[in-house]
Amino acid sequence: MKIALIGYGKMGRAIERIALGRGHEIVCRIDAENLSDFDSPEFATADVAIEFTTPKTAVDNYKRAFKRGVRVVSGTTGWLEQAPEIMEMCQNGEGTLLWSSNFSLGVNIFFAVNSYLASIMKAMPQYSPSMTEVHHVHKLDHPSGTAITLAEGIIGADPAVKGWTEQLPAPEGMMPITSVREGEVPGIHTIAWDGPADTITIEHSAKNRDGFALGAVMAAEWAAGRSGWLTMESFMRTIITPNTEKE
Numbered sequence: 001m002k003i004a005l006i007g008y009g010k011m012g013r014a015i016e017r018i019a020l021g022r023g024h025e026i027v028c029r030i031d032a033e034n035l036s037d038f039d040s041p042e043f044a045t046a047d048v049a050i051e052f053t054t055p056k057t058a059v060d061n062y063k064r065a066f067k068r069g070v071r072v073v074s075g076t077t078g079w080l081e082q083a084p085e086i087m088e089m090c091q092n093g094e095g096t097l098l099w100s101s102n103f104s105l106g107v108n109i110f111f112a113v114n115s116y117l118a119s120i121m122k123a124m125p126q127y128s129p130s131m132t133e134v135h136h137v138h139k140l141d142h143p144s145g146t147a148i149t150l151a152e153g154i155i156g157a158d159p160a161v162k163g164w165t166e167q168l169p170a171p172e173g174m175m176p177i178t179s180v181r182e183g184e185v186p187g188i189h190t191i192a193w194d195g196p197a198d199t200i201t202i203e204h205s206a207k208n209r210d211g212f213a214l215g216a217v218m219a220a221e222w223a224a225g226r227s228g229w230l231t232m233e234s235f236m237r238t239i240i241t242p243n244t245e246k247e
């Protein structure tokens with residue numbers, strides 16, 4: 001598969017290493033200094049562009065790729081207020097995007113465990129949830145995209161949790177999310193359901209960026225040949241329950 005990289009930072013480089021190891025070809029590397037390469041013939045040959053840049057640049061990058069007819073797999077976080085516009089473009093046939101707040105297969109399993117736990121806790125009003133995420137000091141957004149996805153999983157499964165907040169103490173019915181930035185931590189997400197007699201805690205801790213990069217390349221392999229608004233849930237179903245994908 002021919003891959004264009006948009007963003008050649010920590011994730012772009014990890015993805016390049018994993019993609020080459022899986023036999024793919026990198027046809028183009030676009031970073032902040034060479035945005036004109038979106039117009040290059042090499043970029044247009046890509047089966048898929050993998051985009052990991054910044055909250056402020058992701059949406060423009062999607063639109064530039066869509067104009068060249070190149071589908072995008074993106075993990076950039078912090079741009080979701082513009083998601084309805086991009087989703088509509090994809091649903092109208094103007095582009096293809098698979099976005100996920102976290103491409104790690106382990107985190108995607110954790111998403112399912114989190115929603116399942118929340119669906120059980122719906123019957124246990126004596127427990128209330130809170131979340132902490134820890135990342136490296138270079139991270140531009142908070143809370144992390146993964147924390148927002150986890151919060152949405154809890155809110156969708158337990159009607160007693162009305163929303164999430166970064167405010168402490170949290171208003172009644174709101175789940176607090178605390179963001180910690182320290183050193184070079186790749187990413188830790190912890191959810192605690194606290195009750196009067198005990199606390200139930202689940203946690204995902206990334207050891208490095210390889211899990212994110214491998215998941216992004218595998219998702220790109222799946223996305224090549226598909227079009228529209230693609231989801232990580234659909235891709236994960238092909239791994240977890242391989243013969244039941246509905247499309």
Ligand SMILES: NC(=O)C1=CN([C@@H]2O[C@H](COP(=O)(O)OP(=O)(O)OC[C@H]3O[C@@H](n4cnc5c(N)ncnc54)[C@H](OP(=O)(O)O)[C@@H]3O)[C@@H](O)[C@H]2O)C=CC1
Pocket residue numbers: 006007008009010011012030031032033035052053054055057061074075076077078100101102103104212
């Ligand atoms: N979904 C997931 O699984 C994961 C998501 N992420 C997210 O991915 C994003 C990137 O993370 P990471 O690689 O660690 O960040 P880095 O800062 O290491 O890399 C970002 C790169 O994007 C470049 N860049 C900036 N503006 C543009 C632009 N307009 N077009 C192309 N490239 C540009 C930067 O160049 P320069 O430095 O010159 O400005 C930099 O090289 C973040 O939003 C992060 O939260 C991270 C890990 C996993």
Ligand SMILES: O=C(O)C1=N[C@H](C(=O)O)C[C@H](O)C1
Pocket residue numbers: 077101102135139140143144145146147186187188
């Ligand atoms: O910025 C990062 O590094 C990460 N960002 C993603 C997020 O915001 O959830 C995913 C991962 O936790 C690493």
